[in-house]
Structure formats: C-alpha cells, structure tokens
C-alpha cells in the first residue's frame with residue numbers, strides 16, 4: 001500500500017519548478033561508482049525538495065510585493081527589477097548512469113525509451129542526420145554523443161549564486177580533492193533581459209499553460225487541466241508503467257538542446273505573409289498574424305482562439321483568461337490544427353482523458369544572446385541561441401517522446417479533420433528535410449491551402465533522458 005505523497009520526498013524542480021533567472025546544467029560521468037555512492041550522502045542535504053521550493057517561491061513573491069509597495073509608483077516611476085538570492089539543486093541519472101551505480105542488480109525503470117537512452121530515440125524523434133545517405137548518426141553536439149551518466153541542475157537568481165553552489169556540489173562529490181565524477185559539459189541558460197523576460201527567443205511568452213497536479217496544486221486556474229500525480233511521478237495513481245519500487249516519487253526528465261534560428265524565422269514570416277496575402281487588419285501586420293497562427297498564441301501570450309485578429313496584451317497577461325479556451329473541433333479559422341499549442345494540447349479536438357495522460361510539466365530556460373543588429377540585417381544566425389527544453393513525465397511513451405513523434409512530427413495529427421494538418425511549424429522535425437515540411441491552415445482566409453515551411457527553425461543538437469529519484473531513494477537506496 002503506497003503512502004500519501006509527501007512533498008519533502010520529491011525533488012523541487014519537478015512538481016514546483018525552481019524560481020530562476022539563470023540555470024546551470026552540469027552533465028557528468030561517474031568515474032568511481034563506490035566513491036560516488038559514498039559521497040552522495042554529502043550531496044543529499046544540498047538537494048532542494050518540493051516543500052522547500054514552495055516555501056522559497058512564496059517568500060520571493062512576498063519580498064517582491066513589499067519591494068513594489070516601497071517604491072513610489074507615481075507617474076513616470078519605473079520599478080527596477082530586484083534579485084533576491086535563491087538557489088535550487090536537483091540531480092538525475094541516465095539509464096547508463098543507473099547501470100553504472102549498480103545499487104541493485106539490474107536498475108531498469110522498465111520504460112523502454114528511457115532504458116535505451118535518447119541517442120537511440122533520435123532518429124524517430126526526427127533529429128537531423130550527420131551522415132546523410134549513410135547509417136543514421138544524430139547531428140548533435142559532441143558532448144551529447146558521449147555517455148552521460150547524470151546531470152545536476154542548479155537554478156537561481158544569478159550566475160554568482162549558482163556558480164558558488166556548483167562549487168559546493170563538486171566539493172561534496174570529492175574526497176581529498178579526488179572527485180568521483182568527470183565533467184562532460186556545463187551548459188548555462190538565462191531568462192531573456194528586460195521586457196522579454198519570460199519570452200522564448202522567437203518572442204512569444206512561454207510557461208503559460210501547465211497542468212495542475214491533483215493533491216499538490218491548490219489553486220486551479222480557468223482552463224487549466226488537473227492531472228493525476230502518476231502522470232508525472234512514478235508509482236503514483238495514473239502511472240501506467242511498470243516501474244520498480246525504488247522509482248516511487250521519481251520522475252523522468254527529458255533534456256533537449258534546441259537552438260532556434262530567429263532571424264531566419266522572422267524573414268520567413270515577413271516574406272510568407274506578403275506572398276500569401278495574409279490580411280492586414282488595423283493594428284496588426286501580416287507577419288505578426290502569421291507568427292501567432294504558427295504558435296497558437298500572440299507574443300503577449302494571448303491565445304489566437306480568443307483573439308484571432310490582433311494581439312491583446314491585457315488578455316495575454318491575465319491568468320484568469322489566457323488559458324480558458326477549447327479549440328473548435330473541425331475549424332481552423334481562428335487557430336490552425338498544426339499550431340504548436342494545438343498540436344501539444346489539442347483541447348476540444350480529443351477527449352480530455354486522452355490528453356491528460358499526455359500532459360507534461362515544462363521547466364526549460366532560454367540560452368544564448370539577444371539577436372544582434374548584424375544578424376537582423378543579414379537575416380542570418382551567427383550566435384547560437386535557443387531553448388534548453390526540460391520536461392517531467394512518468395512515461396516517455398506518453399510524454400515528451402510521444403508528443404514529438406506522434407503529434408508534432410505527424411502530418412496527420414490531429415486526425416479526422418477535414419484536411420491534413422501538416423507539421424508543427426515550431427518544433428515538428430523531419431530527418432530528411434527535403435521536400436520541406438508543410439502545414440495547412442496558416443492563412444486564416446484560405447484554410448485549406450498548404451504553406452511550405454522552407455527550413456526548420458528549431459533543430460535539436462542533443463539531449464538525454466534522466467531519472468530524477470525521490471529523496472528517500474537517493475538517501476537510502478543509491479547512497480551508501
């Protein structure tokens with residue numbers, strides 16, 4: 001009989017999500033498993049459980065509100081953003097990492113996609129082939145082509161706080177200056193500056209629609225789906241897998257490095273809006289409308305289902321209204337079937353029970369600099385930027401891997417519509433990019449016409465699947 005969920009047992013990024021301006025992802029190999037398992041006892045006190053993360057978030061909200069009230073908000077006064085020191089640490093292991101640790105004979109999760117690792121899944125995910133015409137080898141950064149045994153996530157208010165914490169983590173995993181791990185890569189993400197804070201690099205507000213977890217999230221917003229704990233946590237109600245007892249209250253973390261070609265995307269929007277005569281009502285321009293129809297939301301976050309013709313920033317920031325909609329099942333007049341948010345959460349197209357098993361918790365962060373004037377002028381990316389995508393789910397055949405393969409990359413999804421939908425224009429991938437991807441319905445005035453998407457503006461450069469164990473499992477099963 002499984003006991004009731006305790007938030008003290010679950011790592012904080014999973015159910016709550018860290019407060020963050022920046023995040024470090026420290027990918028490592030385990031050099032000496034025995035030493036690592038002994039040193040893990042030193043690391044466990046640094047790991048932030050969900051109850052602590054909830055407390056810290058509430059504290060920051062309170063301090064920010066106090067700060068706002070202390071500032072004179074008279075006409076013309078700008079409230080300067082303030083940073084309150086906060087830092088959270090989590091750890092997770094890949095399937096090869098769990099094998100290396102050998103804390104039991106055969107430490108498999110019994111999730112085939114996880115147990116095989118992301119490299120095995122790359123072709124089906126539609127990642128580019130680095131060997132065109134020959135055996136598939138994903139076109140990934142060298143770091144992700146190596147074995148990665150684990151990742152430490154450190155999120156917080158600044159690079160200063162997070163780098164200091166990383167030094168503490170490394171110190172906890174070494175004895176007499178001899179470390180049990182070897183660094184594979186450290187990646188750093190940061191929230192975009194100023195008014196773009198919270199927006200991903202194409203410019204759209206992110207992090208709006210997340211499911212609420214039964215028995216965890218007390219406040220449910222209008223339109224927000226409520227899901228069983230087992231959609232995210234292994235061994236809980238709603239987990240359809242067959243995981244071992246030590247996996248209870250852990251979650252599978254999918255990490256993807258997703259560079260975005262921003263100037264190229266913007267050029268495409270301008271040229272395609274012009275060539276397909278996308279209507280230009282007052283106050284909006286064709287490229288903005290086309291971009292919003294590709295994402296399913298305007299840059300402010302306002303859903304095109306509710307604001308089909310022009311952005312509505314008030315709606316975008318109103319959490320009581322910005323997620324309260326369902327798509328109109330057979331119509332793409334207000335939102336194409338293939339729009340990113342419709343592909344990822346086809347509310348109104350499929351029964352809620354089917355969708356709710358496939359919802360994920362997204363915890364990513366942008367990386368890379370802002371677009372420079374030179375990049376704008378030449379319409380060519382010169383500096384890598386994009387999204388470090390992170391999602392949590394109990395099962396990859398329902399979560400990330402399914403969403404990418406069966407919905408984003410599947411031209412026929414959503415099924416039983418009057419037209420083919422085409423690819424998710426934002427993340428849909430095709431190993432062989434020729435002929436280019438297409439979608440239908442990008443033009444609201446001519447919803448049956450296909451649009452060639454020319455190039456992929458998001459091309460994965462690697463990643464891995466990790467298991468983020470419960471704190472009792474870290475302490476009592478893996479550590480020794």
Ligand code: HEM
Nearest residue numbers: 200204205206207208209258341344345387403404427458
């Ligand atoms: C929602 C952008 C990758 C799954 C969104 C939203 C934006 C966005 C702007 C709307 C805001 C929100 O509801 O939070 C991007 C970009 C990506 C990316 C630029 C790549 C660079 C992915 C991937 C997946 C994914 C790889 C999963 C395979 C989702 C889901 C939603 C969402 C589930 C919420 C849909 C809803 O409930 O309405 N994304 N995304 N995204 N995205 Fe992505």
